[in-house]
Amino acid sequence: MNNISKEDYLSVIFKFQNRNGEIRPKAIAQKLQVTQAAVTDMLKKLAIDNYILYEKYKCIRLTPSGEEFAINMVRRHRIWEVFLQKVVGMPWDKVHEEAHKLEHSSSDDLINRLEVLLRYPEFDPHGDPIPSKEGKIPKIKKYLPLSDLKEGESGTVVRVNDFDEQFLNYLTELGISLYEIILVKEKRNFDNSLMIQIKGKQWNISQKLAENIFIEIKKVKGA
Amino acid sequence: MNNISKEDYLSVIFKFQNRNGEIRPKAIAQKLQVTQAAVTDMLKKLAIDNYILYEKYKCIRLTPSGEEFAINMVRRHRIWEVFLQKVVGMPWDKVHEEAHKLEHSSSDDLINRLEVLLRYPEFDPHGDPIPSKEGKIPKIKKYLPLSDLKEGESGTVVRVNDFDEQFLNYLTELGISLYEIILVKEKRNFDNSLMIQIKGKQWNISQKLAENIFIEIKKVKGA
DNA sequence: TTTATAATTTAAGCAGACTTAAATAAAAAA
DNA sequence: TTTTTTATTTAAGTCTGCTTAAATTATAAA
Known part of the structure; x- marks a missing residue:
């Protein structure tokens, strides 16, 4: 029923993968503040669900379906962030944490409606690009x-x-x-x-x- | 960490208690769609947390702290409902379910800000009264x-x-x-x-x- | 009051997401 | 290459919120 942990793991893998699309289990453990044993555990499950490619002791990478899933989570998070700043007027530094909770508890329908309400924002309040419904990620300027x-x-x-x-x-x-x-x-x-x-x-x-x-x-x- | 179940139990107890503030475990089980054994289990925990008064085979009732907690959950739920209908334009019949997910994932600060944004609504889209920050519940007309x-x-x-x-x-x-x-x-x-x-x-x-x-x-x- | 029915609780067990501690593999240093 | 360090995995166990099945208590009917 509850997918919160899986959602968090996939988001972190997506956000912190290197240019080759790879990430080490240890990095995941650090970002999520759990033990490495917990990560190993979850990685096996994510592999069974076909969200990641997993071989013992190797780097992790997302499958296309895992990437799709993760991009959608990132989209949710960032749309909530824009909403919280622009509509609710929540201060910059509170927005991330609040959005992190909300991203797990909203339907795609709600996210799409918020996106319209916000006039299809391309970047969140921290400058990160917001993936479209179709999973396209706006090009960000060189920085x-x-x-x-x-x-x-x-x-x-x-x-x-x-x-x-x-x-x-x-x-x-x-x-x-x-x-x-x-x-x-x-x-x-x-x-x-x-x-x-x-x-x-x-x-x-x-x-x-x-x-x-x-x-x-x-x-x-x-x- | 995760309080979702406790929050749901307390909300249901509050919403479906009778005029004397009492409710039977069976009613809770039906509303939450779980077995009665699960309810017994949780009731013991809620009693330990001092949210309810619980004696074997007797009716349940909320303690003041349980009531305060439950009223706050009801408040969250109904403010989200108003928001979803008024601001997001979500149809009447989708609002309850969506609000039910969001109510568990928002800070009091966010709820208070939404309340201001919505200009302190007194009733949700189904006509149910919205408790104030202080727990006061608007009087509803006789019906x-x-x-x-x-x-x-x-x-x-x-x-x-x-x-x-x-x-x-x-x-x-x-x-x-x-x-x-x-x-x-x-x-x-x-x-x-x-x-x-x-x-x-x-x-x-x-x-x-x-x-x-x-x-x-x-x-x-x-x- | 006794009996039948319904509500509640207990007992045992499961699944998910963790933990600690120990074992193993890979990478880095000597 | 061998040794040391670091990363990863395995094993065993915990906690929460459930389940089913059996036992117990309360309520309603006879």
């Missing part, structure tokens, strides 16, 4: 982690990682949100921390933080 | 089942039972919805079926159907 920018470069925030509420909260404090323009004033080599400018204010941020903010570069000073 | 009306009597639909999708679907076909006016043209004694008039059309309906529609009487012919 770099903010940590890759050099001194003097600037660009637009097009995506941020969404898995940490505290992180998003901190971004809000700094005034960093989607489509804001950030300029790298200084970059310190010894710890890779950055001095950035946003909305006329300057902030010092760690490399760690900068790695989770993604930028579309607009212009390069002196290039 | 009778349509089956109690006599020939020539008419009144306004103020509530319908919401637990059967087919039933609601049928009401839609007949043009029966909240706040419509129904006139009883004829009542046949042998099967208690009724000939009713609504929106200028006449329909013959069974007693069973009429028992699930609730009417606030407007005027009595010849009284």
Whole structure:
């Protein structure tokens, strides 16, 4: 009856697979905060359901039907996120967690109706693309982690990682949100921390933080 | 972690308790479509959690904390129903089932925000009152089942039972919805079926159907 | 009051999704 | 290549919410 766990496993596999479509069991365990034994257990079941290809000690990959399933879960999640931000006015940093609960408890019909209500949004509040009903995923613009920018470069925030509420909260404090323009004033080599400018204010941020903010570069000073 | 079952049990106990606040285990089993053994099992757990008063072979009743919990579940359910109908435009007969899933997966914060968005609705699409954040339940107008009306009597639909999708679907076909006016043209004694008039059309309906529609009487012919 | 019927509980067991601890395989380091 | 470390799997067991079947208690009928 209850598919919540399977849904979560498939979402995580989809979201964190590498460019070759593969993922290690350990990564799944870390993302879901369960033991590796639990993962092994579930992987066997998912393989029986024909959602994944599974061979002992090998990397996991989704079957076409597993991918379809996972993409639909991602779609649900992101449509709920847009809804929660745009219609309900829920703050940025709360949206992910709430959507995570709702994604397991809504019919496809409801999701499709929300999509219409929201006028077919292409990206969620963190800049992640929303798959269409048919499973097509909007192309996202090329972007770099903010940590890759050099001194003097600037660009637009097009995506941020969404898995940490505290992180998003901190971004809000700094005034960093989607489509804001950030300029790298200084970059310190010894710890890779950055001095950035946003909305006329300057902030010092760690490399760690900068790695989770993604930028579309607009212009390069002196290039 | 997962409270879905407990939430369902408490909701059912609240919704189907009699005027004295009591309910039999068997009724719970029927409403939830589980065996009575499962109910006994859960009742013990609910008693340990101090949500109900439970003595073997006796009627069940909610404790104050159980009632508070249950009222909050009812609130969630009904706010979702209003939302699904008013904002999403989901048809009457689909709303109950969808809300039933969502009620278990939303934070109080989200429910409160939806309530504001909907401008503090007092009744759900089936005419059931929506408890406030503080647990206060709006007074509902006095009403009778349509089956109690006599020939020539008419009144306004103020509530319908919401637990059967087919039933609601049928009401839609007949043009029966909240706040419509129904006139009883004829009542046949042998099967208690009724000939009713609504929106200028006449329909013959069974007693069973009429028992699930609730009417606030407007005027009595010849009284 | 006794008997029959219905409601409730107990007992045993199952399935799902976990856990810990031990065993095994693969990858990395020496 | 051998050793060490890390990843993965297996085994055994837990907890929750159910099930069926049997036993018990309460209620209604005779």
